[in-house]
Amino acid sequence: MGIELVTLYIVSALFILMAIGVPLGASTLLISVATAYLAYGSNGFILVTSAVTKVMDKQTLVAVPFFVFMANIMERSGVAKELFNSMAILGGRMRGGVAVQTCLVAVVLAAMSGIVGGEIVLLGLIALPQMFRLGYDRKLSIGVLCASGSLATLIPPSVVLIVYGAEAGVSVRDLFTAGVVPGMLLAGLYIGYVLFRVRLNPAIGPIYDSPETQLPLIQRLAYLKGLILPFLLIFGVLGSIYGGIATVTESAAIGAVGSLIVAAARRELTTKGVREALWATTLTTGSILWLIIGAVSLVGIYNLMGGTRFLSGILTGLDMAPIMVIIVMMLIIFFLGTFLEWIAIVFITVPVFAPVVVQLGYDPVWFGILFAMNIQIYMLSPPFGPACFYLKSVAPKDVTLQEIFLAVMPFIGLQIIGLALVMIFPQIALWLPGL
Amino acid sequence: MQAYVTIMGKVSVFLGKVCGVFYLAAIALSLYEVFMRYVLGAPTSWTSETIMVLVATAWMLCVGAVTQQRRHITVTTMELLLGEKLWGRMKKLAILLSMVGVAGLTVMLWEPMVKVLKAPQTTGSAFDPYTPTYVKTMLVGSAVLYFLQLLANLLTPSTKRHTPAGLGVE
Amino acid sequence: ETVLKIQSSAQSGAYEYSYLEDEWGKRLSAMTGGEVTVEFFPINAIVDRNETPEAVMAGVLSGDLNSVAYFTGRNPAFAIMGDLIAGYDSPEQVQTFCRHGGGREALQELWDSVLPDAMHVVGCGAVSKEALVSTVEIRGVADLEGVKIRSPSGLAATVFQKAGAAPVSMSISDVFTSLEKGVIDAADASAYINNSTSGFHQVAKYPLYPGIHSMAVRQFVLNKGVWEGMSDDQKLAVETWFYAAYDDLRRQLDLQDKQQVQADQAAGDITVVDWSQEERDKFRVLATEAWEETAAKSPEARKALDAHYDFMKKIGLLKP
Ligand code: NA
Ligand code: NA
Numbered sequence: 072m073g074i075e076l077v078t079l080y081i082v083s084a085l086f087i088l089m090a091i092g093v094p095l096g097a098s099t100l101l102i103s104v105a106t107a108y109l110a111y112g113s114n115g116f117i118l119v120t121s122a123v124t125k126v127m128d129k130q131t132l133v134a135v136p137f138f139v140f141m142a143n144i145m146e147r148s149g150v151a152k153e154l155f156n157s158m159a160i161l162g163g164r165m166r167g168g169v170a171v172q173t174c175l176v177a178v179v180l181a182a183m184s185g186i187v188g189g190e191i192v193l194l195g196l197i198a199l200p201q202m203f204r205l206g207y208d209r210k211l212s213i214g215v216l217c218a219s220g221s222l223a224t225l226i227p228p229s230v231v232l233i234v235y236g237a238e239a240g241v242s243v244r245d246l247f248t249a250g251v252v253p254g255m256l257l258a259g260l261y262i263g264y265v266l267f268r269v270r271l272n273p274a275i276g277p278i279y280d281s282p283e284t285q286l287p288l289i290q291r292l293a294y295l296k297g298l299i300l301p302f303l304l305i306f307g308v309l310g311s312i313y314g315g316i317a318t319v320t321e322s323a324a325i326g327a328v329g330s331l332i333v334a335a336a337r338r339e340l341t342t343k344g345v346r347e348a349l350w351a352t353t354l355t356t357g358s359i360l361w362l363i364i365g366a367v368s369l370v371g372i373y374n375l376m377g378g379t380r381f382l383s384g385i386l387t388g389l390d391m392a393p394i395m396v397i398i399v400m401m402l403i404i405f406f407l408g409t410f411l412e413w414i415a416i417v418f419i420t421v422p423v424f425a426p427v428v429v430q431l432g433y434d435p436v437w438f439g440i441l442f443a444m445n446i447q448i449y450m451l452s453p454p455f456g457p458a459c460f461y462l463k464s465v466a467p468k469d470v471t472l473q474e475i476f477l478a479v480m481p482f483i484g485l486q487i488i489g490l491a492l493v494m495i496f497p498q499i500a501l502w503l504p505g506l
Numbered sequence: 507m508q509a510y511v512t513i514m515g516k517v518s519v520f521l522g523k524v525c526g527v528f529y530l531a532a533i534a535l536s537l538y539e540v541f542m543r544y545v546l547g548a549p550t551s552w553t554s555e556t557i558m559v560l561v562a563t564a565w566m567l568c569v570g571a572v573t574q575q576r577r578h579i580t581v582t583t584m585e586l587l588l589g590e591k592l593w594g595r596m597k598k599l600a601i602l603l604s605m606v607g608v609a610g611l612t613v614m615l616w617e618p619m620v621k622v623l624k625a626p627q628t629t630g631s632a633f634d635p636y637t638p639t640y641v642k643t644m645l646v647g648s649a650v651l652y653f654l655q656l657l658a659n660l661l662t663p664s665t666k667r668h669t670p671a672g673l674g675v676e
Numbered sequence: 677e678t679v680l681k682i683q684s685s686a687q688s689g690a691y692e693y694s695y696l697e698d699e700w701g702k703r704l705s706a707m708t709g710g711e712v713t714v715e716f717f718p719i720n721a722i723v724d725r726n727e728t729p730e731a732v733m734a735g736v737l738s739g740d741l742n743s744v745a746y747f748t749g750r751n752p753a754f755a756i757m758g759d760l761i762a763g764y765d766s767p768e769q770v771q772t773f774c775r776h777g778g779g780r781e782a783l784q785e786l787w788d789s790v791l792p793d794a795m796h797v798v799g800c801g802a803v804s805k806e807a808l809v810s811t812v813e814i815r816g817v818a819d820l821e822g823v824k825i826r827s828p829s830g831l832a833a834t835v836f837q838k839a840g841a842a843p844v845s846m847s848i849s850d851v852f853t854s855l856e857k858g859v860i861d862a863a864d865a866s867a868y869i870n871n872s873t874s875g876f877h878q879v880a881k882y883p884l885y886p887g888i889h890s891m892a893v894r895q896f897v898l899n900k901g902v903w904e905g906m907s908d909d910q911k912l913a914v915e916t917w918f919y920a921a922y923d924d925l926r927r928q929l930d931l932q933d934k935q936q937v938q939a940d941q942a943a944g945d946i947t948v949v950d951w952s953q954e955e956r957d958k959f960r961v962l963a964t965e966a967w968e969e970t971a972a973k974s975p976e977a978r979k980a981l982d983a984h985y986d987f988m989k990k991i992g993l994l995k996p
Contacts, residue, residue, distance in 0.1 A: 242875025349526025630748025
């Protein structure tokens with residue numbers, strides 16, 4: 072069977088299993104188990120087991136439970152509620168103010184996490200219920216959270232950029248520096264979109280109906296105190312990374328302990344609360360992890376069956392303008408992003424694409440940013456959209472996956488606009504590292 | 507049959523609760539390492555790998571609880587299109603298909619476990635723990651746990667089905 | 677026609693990978709009249725880098741071109757065969773050890789005792805010496821005192837500890853930010869040219885070159901059945917091809933390292949630190965203790981170290 076057919080078979084099998092209601096992790100697992108057996112017999116077992124074993128050694132994922140625990144403690148203590156009340160009051164009569172503020176908080180959180188799972192879960196637990204409570208449109212809230220939470224892998228530090236750098240042989244420093252402005256650009260697009268939507272339909276971003284919002288700005292500043300504890304926590308975590316005290320992974324543990332201290336300072340720390348937070352952490356982390364296990368188990372098989380050769384075949388057959396080649400590459404990454412885990416996408420595409428990009432005379436750092444921005448799209452795009460899964464794993468139970476997928480659609484559009492802008496104006500990515 | 511469902515559920519939930527202890531220990535050890543390295547200038551050779559083992563153990567042990575609480579991430583679009591009765595049957599089919607996948611994984615993981623138990627492997631670092639041996643063995647255990655809990659879910663009558671927890675996914 | 681599917685230990689973006697694939701891949705086909713061809717995969721592409729032997733045994737890979745030290749967890753002997761920390765001065769010495777000094781035979785014997793009748797070692801060798809990236813100036817053994825240095829391998833960590841440094845173990849994804857922000861002072865990374873392209877020298881301006889510690893030995897191993905299925909001529913061609921490729925690769929990488937060092941020194945922003953022979957010898961003496969400790973862990977490890985000693989005495993690195 073040719074790799075084209077294999078690809079087609081994998082994608083359609085995934086769609087069918089998902090439609091039947093097989094959990095995503097089990098669907099990918101079943102597909103890889105079946106493919107390995109059918110293609111290689113019992114000799115193919117190693118392809119699946121090696122990937123599964125490897126997940127248990129993925130040190131980048133260690134931060135996920137720490138973030139989830141921190142989020143659960145903050146959600147259980149009143150600190151999240153107070154934070155969002157204060158934000159709403161500070162936003163005053165501005166429509167959509169809290170959504171905009173959440174987006175800004177997401178940018179700050181992105182600077183303290185290199186992985187998407189942690190940040191989305193944090194925002195999903197803390198911000199989503201509060202935005203619902205404040206009367207924000209469900210789809211708008213969900214979309215903003217998924218999209219801005221995914222910025223963790225574009226704004227440094229970023230595991231995606233680190234892995235791309237290693238595979239493409241490009242400076243991680245340059246990639247990190249280049250990721251800052253495009254990250255801000257996307258955040259700006261999200262904020263602009265929110266403001267645009269609430270202007271068209273004021274009902275979706277209600278004004279916080281409390282007398283405090285009527286106060287003059289000077290008096291409203293008193294409500295900054297609701298921000299003090301959460302921001303102390305955030306700056307503690309950021310400070311531990313940028314002050315050279317802890318690694319990015321360790322800083323997540325510092326955040327977890329910090330959230331306990333914040334809860335204790337507010338006299339809201341109970342054994343029962345901690346126990347519940349741990350139980351929620353176990354379930355959330357577990358659902359994310361067994362999803363990754365399934366997704367990763369496809370990597371080796373797909374590579375061995377000729378995933379990379381398939382791509383180089385497509386590219387060498389192309390006789391077109393260089394920028395069109397880049398666009399085709401972006402489409403391929405986008406396509407793979409509908410059914411593969413991002414690390415698999417890196418393994419399959421970067422070895423083939425990076426040399427071609429250089430040959431065409433483009434800067435591999437610029438391409439790396441395009442790649443990372445495309446991974447932003449991958450995070451949201453169905454059926455395999457991890458950001459949506461992560462949000463689902465913590466969202467209130469009446470939020471369904473299909474609602475999330477619908478909610479992120481406009482934001483995927485914004486991401487494509489952002490990607491196109493960086494493609495047309497490479498300086499958006501390259502001027503900062505060029506300084 | 508219902509006794510099996512109940513007992514299996516209790517086992518899964520108990521193991522899930524144990525995971526919390528592992529996460530707490532991992533958080534504490536991370537802080538200990540920061541303290542040793544930054545304050546005392548004496549980084550340890552063992553914390554980073556121990557944290558990894560603690561967290562990996564929790565990942566493997568939690569699968570029963572995640573399954574029992576029906577927290578695996580699932581698309582439920584068809585429920586709206588198909589109506590309750592047909593969707594109920596499809597859910598059974600979905601569990602059966604999951605069981606096939608997990609059973610396949612268990613079979614595949616078996617031989618690596620047997621091999622590594624015969625010739626134990628370490629990580630080769632300065633601390634040199636038997637992590638590969640441990641993980642390959644535990645993985646078989648967790649795949650079996652996953653399978654048994656799926657079976658329990660299959661045998662749970664839909665009327666008695668555990669209502670998804672507050673954050674339920676199904 | 678035999679297609680050799682080989683998983684290597686190089687990142688796909690590394691010069692080493694593309695040079696082997698583009699320059700040398702097609703030569704094997706030419707040398708055998710199209711009877712034997714080779715297809716490379718980058719590190720971790722098919723199976724985890726530590727599990728290539730299982731994949732080779734199952735036949736999903738025909739062989740690997742992998743770092744021997746990755747198998748240390750199976751037997752401490754692989755640490756000694758794979759990277760005798762601070763042992764040799766240059767990759768040439770390691771290539772000579774492998775080809776003419778009993779190295780290949782010692783590795784074959786080791787695999788035969790660990791996984792009997794599974795692997796044929798075609799050859800082995802080192803292609804470059806790892807440079808050390810550092811944010812502080814380390815001019816000799818004394819300067820290592822208290823330096824926080826990230827080092828994943830057990831033998832390297834032990835040697836650094838004996839020299840008074842503080843080995844740190846952390847995830848590879850944390851290394852870059854940690855160097856930049858000062859969580860660690862130094863890290864063992866890769867060859868000079870690789871560290872340069874990965875941007876390490878932008879945040880760690882005192883690289884040690886030529887390196888002082890590590891020289892990863894790669895093995896070119898084939899599934900025994902695949903090897904035995906080839907004709908004598910084909911076997912000879914594969915062997916010749918490997919040694920020619922590795923010899924050439926070593927020269928190319930050396931050239932690249934040196935060119936980059938010249939460029940960096942001319943630019944003046946980066947201080948390339950080169951240890952004196954006296955300091956290198958001091959470091960070797962410290963390392964010898966660590967080798968001996970590792971050798972005591974298994975009979976195979978003892979044998980492997982003795983094979984090194986034999987060769988080192990022959991070429992005068994150790995006094996007989
Ligand atoms: Na980030
Ligand atoms: Na996607």
